[in-house]
Amino acid sequence: MLDFQRHIDMQAGMKNHNCDICGKVFTRKGSINLHIMRIHAGVKNYNCDVCGKAFTVKGDLMRHMKIHAGVKNHNCDVCGKAFTRQGNLMRHMNIHAGVKNHFCDVCGKAFTLKGDLKLHMDIHAGVKNHICDVCGKAFARKTDLVFHLEIHAGVNNHDCDVCGKAFTRKQDLMRHVDIHAGRKSHLCDVCGIAFTQKGSLKLHMDIHAGGKSHLCDVCGIAFTQKGSLKLHMDIHAGVKNHKCHVCGKAFTRKSDLMRHVDIHAGVKNHFCDVCGIAFTQEDGLKHHMDIHAGVKNHTCDVCGKAFTRKRDLMCHVNIHAGVKKYFCDVCGKAFTQKSNLKRHMYACWHQKS
Structure with missing residues (x-):
């Protein structure tokens, strides 16, 4: 009759037995004893013969032994993954359901598994226990170290279907594909400029913040x-590693070389809005605009005459120095300025003829 009453109480969900230590309530008195042994007393009399792990309840040991035996009777209906214990399967199902009940107290990020939250907290704590044997770089997560080691090994299994470029990590490939697709989902809150990659936006924000560290x-x-x-x-x-294949001139930056190559190619993409004259380089147009603006920043120390272009000043200084570099091929007369030689050449050729 007593067993029948306990059965009725269980069915009704009645919990009349309290733990004197923590106050937790149980349906059966026997459950309290197990609870005290397992949680409060830490008594673990059942040991695993394989790995030595100890358990309070024999049933827990039996379930543990299935791990060593490779028994996985609990299968996921979504992806087919098998688990030894039903509890692990239930936690796994939360991934498919998108359930994230474990929240980070620091940044608020949510996780499906408690273990993932624990690993995430190591990031905030600055804990980096996974160290690369090659370069010594440390990581908070073991998976990050594994991906990092593939870089040293030269493993690039993720290929771009557009240009063929290979990447070690799939996420790097996905960011690269956004460039081909022209996807710019990272917007600057200050000026509204959009970027394909989050890293580019971060570097751009340093400009607004004046972060030149x-x-x-x-x-x-x-x-x-x-x-x-x-x-x-x-x-x-x-250091000048970028050489022009036409004239051999070397440059420190590749961008400078590219602008220089335009000179040989005769490319003039920079136009003056005032007179329409075109220039190969942007700097050339900028200096030309100073002429229209009447800007004369280059002054002669001898007579005080000002010039827009530095080279014009240098030619002018030759007058004071008496330097005559321009010679007439007809009569040999020398001139300080090229313009004077041109005028002389015109008269000299006419006299000869």
């Missing part, structure tokens, strides 16, 4: 990006 030790110029400082240092070091 990378200083040149030689001349003191500051840069927003570390890469820009590195390229700048090549100027001081005299």
